[in-house]
Amino acid sequence: MANLEDKVNEILGIESTEKVEEAKEFQPPVERPKGDVEVKTEKDINQDYSYSRDSYYNLIDKGNEAIEGILEIAKEGQHPRAYEVAGQLIGQVGATVDKLQDLQKKLKDLKQVPKTANTNVKNALFVGSTAELQKMLNRKQEDETIEKNITPEKE
Numbered sequence: 001m002a003n004l005e006d007k008v009n010e011i012l013g014i015e016s017t018e019k020v021e022e023a024k025e026f027q028p029p030v031e032r033p034k035g036d037v038e039v040k041t042e043k044d045i046n047q048d049y050s051y052s053r054d055s056y057y058n059l060i061d062k063g064n065e066a067i068e069g070i071l072e073i074a075k076e077g078q079h080p081r082a083y084e085v086a087g088q089l090i091g092q093v094g095a096t097v098d099k100l101q102d103l104q105k106k107l108k109d110l111k112q113v114p115k116t117a118n119t120n121v122k123n124a125l126f127v128g129s130t131a132e133l134q135k136m137l138n139r140k141q142e143d144e145t146i147e148k149n150i151t152p153e154k155e
Helices: 002-012 017-023 042-077 079-115 128-148
Strands: none
Touching: 002 042
16 A cells, blocks of 8 residues: 555655655654643734634535525425425524624633733622621611711811
8 A cells, every 4th residue: 555655646746754754853742830721822812713714704605505506406306305404504504603703702702801800809708698788788888878977077
């Protein structure tokens, strides 16, 4: 089998895969400490977004072409199964369109995370019943109104 591959590669003017693999320099993988997470840069995020977006557009275009073809077949043959397949295909293309819209939302969320990530909330835990929370909030509101009424007058 390798002899056949060598002949085909020779005819096409392609180096054999063995020679190509030998030519590549071996680079050991970079070891990261456990728990270290790779942070994607803005460029990586935009590149991934563009690739995903292009892929979704391609899938939608191919799906639309397939829908047109299967509808022609369904009209000619008048077979219920062809119409069923067309309906499923339309649903799948619709789902892909929804995924494209979700991609937009995910990109927006990714870009907003760094802006909102620096907020620190401390002691945001309340342990108690709803009635206790209501009493605490009412007391706080009463204290604020009393403070407003007691403020010293300027002479």
